[in-house]
Amino acid sequence: MPTRKVLLKYPEHLIKEPVLFQMAKQFDVMPNIRRARVTETVGEIVAELEGAADNLAAGIRYLEERGVQVQPLEGDVVE
Amino acid sequence: MSCVRGLRCKECGRDYPIAAVYVCEFCFGPLEVQYNYEQAAQSMTRDAIAARPRNLWRYRELLPLDGEPTDGLQSGFTPFIRAHNLARELGVRDLYIKNDGVNFPTLSYKDRVVPVAIAKAKELGFDTVGCASTGNLANAVAAHGARAGLRRYIFIPTGLEAGKVMGTLVYQPTLVAVEGNYDDVNRLCSEITNKYHWAFVNVNMRPYYTEGAKTYGFEVGEQLGWRAPDNLVCPVAGGTILPKIWKSFHELERLGLIPSVRTRMFAAQAATCAPVVTAVHRGSDIIPPMKPAPLAESVDTSLRIGNPADGPYVVQAVRQSDGWAEMATNEEIIAAMQLLARTEGIWTETAGGTTLAVAKKLIEQGRIRRDETTVICITGNGLKTLEAVRERLGKPIPIAATLAAFEERVLGA
Numbered sequence: 453m454p455t456r457k458v459l460l461k462y463p464e465h466l467i468k469e470p471v472l473f474q475m476a477k478q479f480d481v482m483p484n485i486r487r488a489r490v491t492e493t494v495g496e497i498v499a500e501l502e503g504a505a506d507n508l509a510a511g512i513r514y515l516e517e518r519g520v521q522v523q524p525l526e527g528d529v530v531e
Numbered sequence: 532m533s534c535v536r537g538l539r540c541k542e543c544g545r546d547y548p549i550a551a552v553y554v555c556e557f558c559f560g561p562l563e564v565q566y567n568y569e570q571a572a573q574s575m576t577r578d579a580i581a582a583r584p585r586n587l588w589r590y591r592e593l594l595p596l597d598g599e600p601t602d603g604l605q606s607g608f609t610p611f612i613r614a615h616n617l618a619r620e621l622g623v624r625d626l627y628i629k630n631d632g633v634n635f636p637t638l639s640y641k642d643r644v645v646p647v648a649i650a651k652a653k654e655l656g657f658d659t660v661g662c663a664s665t666g667n668l669a670n671a672v673a674a675h676g677a678r679a680g681l682r683r684y685i686f687i688p689t690g691l692e693a694g695k696v697m698g699t700l701v702y703q704p705t706l707v708a709v710e711g712n713y714d715d716v717n718r719l720c721s722e723i724t725n726k727y728h729w730a731f732v733n734v735n736m737r738p739y740y741t742e743g744a745k746t747y748g749f750e751v752g753e754q755l756g757w758r759a760p761d762n763l764v765c766p767v768a769g770g771t772i773l774p775k776i777w778k779s780f781h782e783l784e785r786l787g788l789i790p791s792v793r794t795r796m797f798a799a800q801a802a803t804c805a806p807v808v809t810a811v812h813r814g815s816d817i818i819p820p821m822k823p824a825p826l827a828e829s830v831d832t833s834l835r836i837g838n839p840a841d842g843p844y845v846v847q848a849v850r851q852s853d854g855w856a857e858m859a860t861n862e863e864i865i866a867a868m869q870l871l872a873r874t875e876g877i878w879t880e881t882a883g884g885t886t887l888a889v890a891k892k893l894i895e896q897g898r899i900r901r902d903e904t905t906v907i908c909i910t911g912n913g914l915k916t917l918e919a920v921r922e923r924l925g926k927p928i929p930i931a932a933t934l935a936a937f938e939e940r941v942l943g944a
């Protein structure tokens with residue numbers, strides 16, 4: 453099964469919402485959370501997402517549409 | 532000769548051997564090079580360093596190479612000047628400019644990180660290098676990669692300044708302009724890195740690449756007479772250089788080359804894209820999700836990164852050092868570029884304008900004290916960002932080739 457390492461950033465209004473769980477259920481994607489941090493104004497989850505390629509892509513699109521910023525981590529670039 | 536011990540995860544501390552890896556398998560944190568400092572201290576004395584060539588390999592015990600360096604032998608050791616005129620203008624006593632706008636050969640701080648990444652890529656057996664860039668990195672990878680005889684795939688966002696585009700094309704790499712902003716380029720390059728066996732200097736070579744930025748700080752320490760400044764103001768894009776300067780001062784201290792470090796680190800960004808400044812102002816070490824302002828509204832494109840990979844480490848260094856972060860408006864950036872040119876005869880690009888504008892602001896706020904030693908990091912050259920000042924500089928006075936015309940039109944006699 454393909455996997456994607458991602459950094460998810462949640463704006464304040466989504467911190468209390470189970471967005472990742474809803475995505476996982478709806479698209480049959482398994483999130484494996486490696487790190488997470490939450491402050492008053494923003495939440496951050498580092499996770500590996502595993503699922504069929506189409507489901508992964510759709511799931512990531514769903515997260516973005518809900519307002520979560522999805523940053524790729526493997527191949528994460530600095531400049 | 533090498534003092535390198537391996538790689539370590541910056542988040543969870545797990546160790547890894549030297550290879551083309553860059554994220555921890557367990558927590559996906561970034562990996563950083565570890566050194567044997569006791570061994571480095573034996574050969575890195577002030578006298579030994581002073582006798583070495585004036586290039587970035589001067590501090591090679593603390594750079595991640597096994598063999599003899601053959602890249603960037605003319606890079607680094609850029610001018611460090613005491614800025615009397617600018618100091619008078621800003622009302623401070625002891626002000627310095629470290630000028631990487633004249634780094635060799637591509638006129639920016641990227642001439643430090645790229646030779647280190649390329650040297651390591653060669654040691655690891657790669658024949659193709661690449662990068663995702665806001666412009667200056669593209670220039671450096673194109674040039675250093677040409678000399679090293681490597682194939683080069685370079686990715687930039689569309690709409691960069693002509694100087695940065697031509698300053699890449701001239702070295703004849705494969706240059707790809709990706710629709711979207713830097714963060715979109717970044718995303719694409721991450722997919723390419725996963726698929727092709729290429730050395731992306733700021734992706735899979737990143738642990739080595741970023742170490743090259745320490746040389747900026749080593750030089751400041753040496754050129755200041757073996758001490759660290761009280762304040763240092765540094766531009767931030769992806770967040771490489773600021774934390775590495777901070778690290779470099781502590782390494783110099785650890786080797787007994789400078790007294791204990793009390794430097795406050797100040798981060799500078801353009802108001803059109805200031806995710807790290809926003810995080811510092813909020814007291815958060817999570818960089819808030821942020822989209823840069825549209826290109827047409829952004830004078831500064833070098834620092835235009837909405838998702839800075841090493842942003843959290845900038846926030847950390849700023850906080851640990853009791854520093855601060857500020858942003859500059861387009862107007863302030865351009866005014867500062869002109870101020871530096873007028874007072875010190877240095878023409879910097881927009882990133883330098885941002886840094887000086889922020890330094891000025893911090894002095895006015897009282898966060899930088901007027902009686903302390905302050906270093907302003909100038910990291911790029913004004914020739915690359917002509918567009919920013921083109922409409923601001925006036926025109927030459929046109930005259931006929933006669934003395935009378937000169938006296939009438941110029942002297943107003």
Ligand SMILES: Cc1ncc(COP(=O)(O)O)c(C=O)c1O
Nearest residue numbers: 531667768769770771772910911
């Ligand atoms: C001229 C210049 N200065 C500073 C930076 C800051 O870079 P970073 O924070 O990624 O080290 C850049 C990045 O592209 C740059 O081009």
Ligand SMILES: [Zn+2]
Nearest residue numbers: 540543555558
């Ligand atoms: Zn880790």
